[in-house]
Amino acid sequence: MKWSFKILIILIIVLLFTTGCWNRREINELAITLAIGLDTTMDGQYLVTAQVVNPGEVASEGGSGSSSVVIYQATGETVFEAFRKMTREAPRKIYPSHLRILVIGESLAKEGIGKPLDLLFRDWELRSDFYISIAKGMNAEDILKVPTTLEKIPANHLFDTLKVSEKAWSATSSVTLDDLIADLVSDGKQPVLTGIEAFIKGNEEAALSKRNEEMIDSPARLLFDGLAVFDKDKLIGWLNEKQGRTYNAVTNKVKSTVVNISCPKEGKAVLQLLKSKAKVKGKVKNGKPEIDIEFHREYNVGEIECNIDLTKPETIDKLEKIEEQRATKMFEQSIKQVQEEFEVDIFGFGEAVHRADPKAWKKLSKNWDKEFEELPVNIKVEAKIRRIGTVGNSFLKELK
Structure with a gap:
């Protein structure tokens, strides 16, 4: 009987806390x-x-x-x-x-x-x-x-x-x-x-x-x-579009995209971006902040509209150099335009400086918009073409 009474008391206590779906919505x-x-x-x-x-x-x-x-x-x-x-x-x-x-x-x-x-x-x-x-x-x-x-x-x-x-x-x-x-x-x-x-x-x-x-x-x-x-x-x-692409590249939000580049002599080539990784590093020299960005990007050849031989390694090297120059120029111009036109840090450069030198950041953060406007940004782009598609050279070469 004692055990039955104890079990009954436990059940009553449990039931008190079992209120069901009191806030249910049909x-x-x-x-x-x-x-x-x-x-x-x-x-x-x-x-x-x-x-x-x-x-x-x-x-x-x-x-x-x-x-x-x-x-x-x-x-x-x-x-x-x-x-x-x-x-x-x-x-x-x-x-x-x-x-x-x-x-x-x-x-x-x-x-x-x-x-x-x-x-x-x-x-x-x-x-x-x-x-x-x-x-x-x-x-x-x-x-x-x-x-x-x-x-x-x-x-x-x-x-x-x-x-x-x-x-x-x-x-x-x-x-x-x-x-x-x-x-x-x-x-x-x-x-x-x-x-x-x-x-x-x-x-x-x-x-x-x-x-x-x-x-x-x-x-x-x-x-x-x-x-x-x-x-x-x-x-x-x-x-604008170029500034938006730069913002996504710097903040590592790029999943994939395509870019048009000029061939070594004439015509166009299209590269499909497979992977993009940006490493943003901040530093403070003599009280002045500075940013270094390294971009590592991998591509496939998506389209060829020029007379080049993709079977030669030197051709791939030339295309990689052309893309590195194109991307570097776009990133530099877009970042500079944002600094001059908007004067607000959308890239997270302040966070990079904070990580690199927390003590210096306490002073810099008080007037960061002004610091951002004049902030030197050093950019390095490494482009690698991994594949050229299911065919080698374009059939357009045979037509010519």
């Missing part, structure tokens, strides 16, 4: 939100746009003719208030736990993105693995209202496009919330975000309707273009 009570847009209004409020999945349209095989997503919008003095105001229109609570992409309007980005990001960083229901992009020259709401092809859900289209573009083309960069916050609070590096634009040709009404999805040459397209430069949390300008 799926039919939630509006699954895959994309969010943040803008500012004329009177200084936030305009929040939520791209919500239409479950009936996504689940049905043939589709009912309705859109696969629904747009809900609300304004408020804070982002949280705007989200709650959406319940006046949406039959379900906005649920952003599966968020794929956050788009911030350019006007809001220029005012500052720190305050509106606080809710997204603080909310325990929100995962931080979504991508963040800046609507280039337009509002975020305009981006989220464009129907897309290939993917039924525009948010998935944007997420996958940025992911593929980052791997295949080195002028874009996918940034998550954690990455952005880390750059915002860093002493030696400023944030950079990929820009996104909407191109609409012809009839705007047709472009923004479901018919846009059904056309081969759709009149409305979304395009990731340019990298947005920030000073703390405020947008101050845009990098």
